[in-house]
Amino acid sequence: MDLNLKDRTALVTGASAGIGAGIARALAAEGVRIAITARRGEPLERLAAEIEAGGGQRPLVLTGDVTDASTVSSIVSDAAGTLGGIDILVNSAGGSRPVPLDASEEVWDEAFALNFHAIRRFAAAVLPSMQERRWGRIVNISGSMEPRALNAAMAAKAALHLWAKGLACDVAADGITVNTIAPGRINSEQILTKMYPTEEARQRFIAANIPIGYFGDPEDIAHLVAFLVSPLARYITGAVIPVDGAMRFSAH
Structure with missing residues (x-):
């Protein structure tokens, strides 16, 4: 299916690994010209080289801490200036924060x-030009x-949903x-090294929670993005779409 995305422009945050990197690859494969950002520069450069080697246009690499408001403004300004505007914003940066x-x-x-707050700021920065062009897409991961335990990130993501x-x-x-996507357990650096570091775990x-x-x-x-x-x-x-293999406890 042709998604009619060729030559659209996108900014993908949290793109150094896992879900964010997968999204960058998928959009580049559809002909989207992209900027990718994260704290770590080396993984971004490797991803950019991989996309270029696969026949896509090399992404613009922008490093920075998205929790800093001035950095968000700089990233959006640099991306928009190089790409000629931002049609698509994918907010993939984030991380679990279990707390006592x-x-x-x-x-x-x-x-x-x-x-x-980083997601809110990125959206605020790209929306004026989207409104001017009367076209835009924002997807939040x-x-x-x-939750089954206290997690500050989940409280923040509840705010994100509303x-x-x-x-x-x-x-x-x-x-x-x-739109917002709520992933379940996805093979990524955080899942495989921190949450479930062994195959047994x-x-x-999976046996207890993922049908x-x-x-x-x-x-x-x-692919959904x-x-x-x-x-x-x-x-x-305005949708919140779970992609979790029926992990939702409410399904049981």
Whole structure:
């Protein structure tokens, strides 16, 4: 299926590994000209070289800490200046933050800075030009909304869900859609090295929680993103879409 994305432009955050890198590959394969950003420069350069070697246009690499408001502004300015505007924003930067009951204010502030405020700031920075052109796509990568322990990132992502739904209503008439994807367990650096570092741990979790029987891959998220940012998905907005192999506890 031709998604009609050739020569569109996109900014993908959190693109150094995992889901973000998978999204960058999928968009580049559709002919999208992209800018990729994350804290770590070396993985971004490797991804850019991989995409170029595969026949895609080499992505623009922009490094920076997205929890810093001035850095967000610089990234958007540099991306828009080089690409000639930003049609598509994919907010993939984020990270789990399990916390104890007595977690400090600094821990909570960092979790919200990364998992909510950075996303809000990126959207605010790209929206004026999208509104002027009367076309734009924003996709946020979120997480499970059914925690089984206290996690500051999940609280931030709950805020993200409702913010995105409200924003979707405000900009719908401008030809802009805003959607959120809630991944389950996806094979990524964070999942495989921190949460489930052994195959035994993975299989134990899968048996107890994932009816489909396996962890997903970044491409399982990336293909949905490619569709949501295409003109074909013009009537989908304000949605929170789980991609989790039926891991949702409410399904049981």
